[in-house]
Amino acid sequence: MSGRLTVVGLGPGDARWLTPEAAAALAEADALYGYAGYLDRVPPRAGQHRHPSDNREEIARARDSLAAAAAGAKVALVTAGDPGVFAMGAAVCEAIEHGPAAWRALDVAMIPGVTAMLAVAARVGAPLGHDFCALSLSDNLKPWETIERRLDAAAGAGFVLALYNPLSRARPWQLGAAFERLRRHLTESTPVVFGRAIGRADERVIVTTLAEADAANADMATLIIVGAATTRMIAREGLPPLVYTPRTGELGP
Amino acid sequence: MSGRLTVVGLGPGDARWLTPEAAAALAEADALYGYAGYLDRVPPRAGQHRHPSDNREEIARARDSLAAAAAGAKVALVTAGDPGVFAMGAAVCEAIEHGPAAWRALDVAMIPGVTAMLAVAARVGAPLGHDFCALSLSDNLKPWETIERRLDAAAGAGFVLALYNPLSRARPWQLGAAFERLRRHLTESTPVVFGRAIGRADERVIVTTLAEADAANADMATLIIVGAATTRMIAREGLPPLVYTPRTGELGP
Numbered sequence: 001m002s003g004r005l006t007v008v009g010l011g012p013g014d015a016r017w018l019t020p021e022a023a024a025a026l027a028e029a030d031a032l033y034g035y036a037g038y039l040d041r042v043p044p045r046a047g048q049h050r051h052p053s054d055n056r057e058e059i060a061r062a063r064d065s066l067a068a069a070a071a072g073a074k075v076a077l078v079t080a081g082d083p084g085v086f087a088m089g090a091a092v093c094e095a096i097e098h099g100p101a102a103w104r105a106l107d108v109a110m111i112p113g114v115t116a117m118l119a120v121a122a123r124v125g126a127p128l129g130h131d132f133c134a135l136s137l138s139d140n141l142k143p144w145e146t147i148e149r150r151l152d153a154a155a156g157a158g159f160v161l162a163l164y165n166p167l168s169r170a171r172p173w174q175l176g177a178a179f180e181r182l183r184r185h186l187t188e189s190t191p192v193v194f195g196r197a198i199g200r201a202d203e204r205v206i207v208t209t210l211a212e213a214d215a216a217n218a219d220m221a222t223l224i225i226v227g228a229a230t231t232r233m234i235a236r237e238g239l240p241p242l243v244y245t246p247r248t249g250e251l252g253p
Numbered sequence: 254m255s256g257r258l259t260v261v262g263l264g265p266g267d268a269r270w271l272t273p274e275a276a277a278a279l280a281e282a283d284a285l286y287g288y289a290g291y292l293d294r295v296p297p298r299a300g301q302h303r304h305p306s307d308n309r310e311e312i313a314r315a316r317d318s319l320a321a322a323a324a325g326a327k328v329a330l331v332t333a334g335d336p337g338v339f340a341m342g343a344a345v346c347e348a349i350e351h352g353p354a355a356w357r358a359l360d361v362a363m364i365p366g367v368t369a370m371l372a373v374a375a376r377v378g379a380p381l382g383h384d385f386c387a388l389s390l391s392d393n394l395k396p397w398e399t400i401e402r403r404l405d406a407a408a409g410a411g412f413v414l415a416l417y418n419p420l421s422r423a424r425p426w427q428l429g430a431a432f433e434r435l436r437r438h439l440t441e442s443t444p445v446v447f448g449r450a451i452g453r454a455d456e457r458v459i460v461t462t463l464a465e466a467d468a469a470n471a472d473m474a475t476l477i478i479v480g481a482a483t484t485r486m487i488a489r490e491g492l493p494p495l496v497y498t499p500r501t502g503e504l505g506p
Contacts, residue, residue: 009371011272014274015273016272016273016274016277017272017273017274017365018272018273019264019269019270019271019272019367020268020269020270020271020273021267021269021270024269058500082367082371082375083375083379084371084374084375084378084379084380084381084382085371085381085382086382086383086500089374089375089378089379089382089497090379090382090383090497090498090499090500091500092379093378093379093382093485093487093495093497094497094499094500096487096495097485097487097495097497104487104488104489104490104492105489105490105491105492108495109375110374110375110376110378110379111375112270112367112371112372112374112375113367113371114272114335114365114366114367115371118262118335118337118338118365118366118368119365121337121342121363121365122335122336122337122342122362122363122364122365123363125337125342125346125363126336126337126342126343126345126346126363127337128337128338128387129337129338129339129342129343129346130339130343130389131386131387131388131389131403132386132387133384133385133386133387133407133412134381134384134385134386134387135384135412136383136384141500141501142501146411149410149411150384150410150411150412152410153406153407153409153410153412154386154406154407154410154412156406157402157403157405157406157407158399158402158403159386159388159403159406159407232346232350234346234349234350234357235357236357236358237357237358238358239357239358242346242349242350242361244342244343244346244347244350245343246343246347247311247339247343247344247347247394248394248395
């Protein structure tokens, strides 16, 4: 059996963030799997089979990729950002754990990439410049009470928060509820950053405060950063403000 | 004034993780600043001035880079990993906030990169596959009590932990103390990953448990990932185990 599965992080939506290692893995594959919207970012190549799938079918996509690799194909499974951060990496491991024994013998590799929170942070300064948490607001696979407990714990202990999967058509209220929850812990002037479709033509970045933060400014393609008590905003004439979290990690007032 | 400052994330120590955007920024610079150990990773180029500095001089290095940009140079300030994660991004913002007014008018850009925790995670599976925190164990700039409170909050709420700056010659006990603290919240079998010098010739990865985790296996170049109650280890015959955190985010037992 000479097949293998490589889970490739494409980075956010700009080819200038695709690492050479990821580009090489895409070039060497003879079968490409992935959500159709991400596969569209990979230029076609002669002799490569493409297997686009729907957004919600993570486990089915992981199983299909593993089955193809087990059958001898060199498979690249593409994900946006980094495969290990709210993407296909965990779904592939889960499929291996619960799948046929042969899948445990497969050559499986993960190729890291720039995850969304790093690209959003870079656009505005260094809001993740000190201790921070990455948290998914999707309650499809965990109870909302767990998310509330994590918001409380992170904000209460002075972590900056990067919020993934803030809302969707089927989950319209979660981001608004998270802002409400965070207002129990953080002052009105806490910096909040919305970063949408970073690196794409329709990129949009909003820097605001927790008092003004409006969930209506976010959609599925948005990553939100909520500062800690220490996070600062530097006004600049004629330029957007810089947002950063100092390396001194006091809990703040 | 045509100068500018670009803070460039080189990624971990392997050129295959240097993004095309970062490579372009290095090529366009006429002055390079950075810690000597990171500058050594950038191939020399005719006409470029190099300004290596010592490891601990973050603010001085940020000020020197800003002063050079303000004087008209195209400056690239290099950092390992991502500039916004425990690197030079926050130091540059801090220097701008407290520096001369002219620095606020400067063209300053951050170029994201693959940060260490993503590369370490990719080597072993997807341990950061669900909610996680990134925490620096350095108490040079924050009290140890703040670090303890953050360890308690993160582990108590079911976050996976990525520990940066675990220890150094001047701070030999912090990682051991952190493991002790985490044993109050997590079972003995909780997966722990040590990743040292990922992508370099002397790379070393250790997968163990919280019961067996020994701070003596870490140094300044090591990133440690401590699982949550939900994090799993998949044994594989003849291969290293896979470590992953399922997308279902229950708090666990």
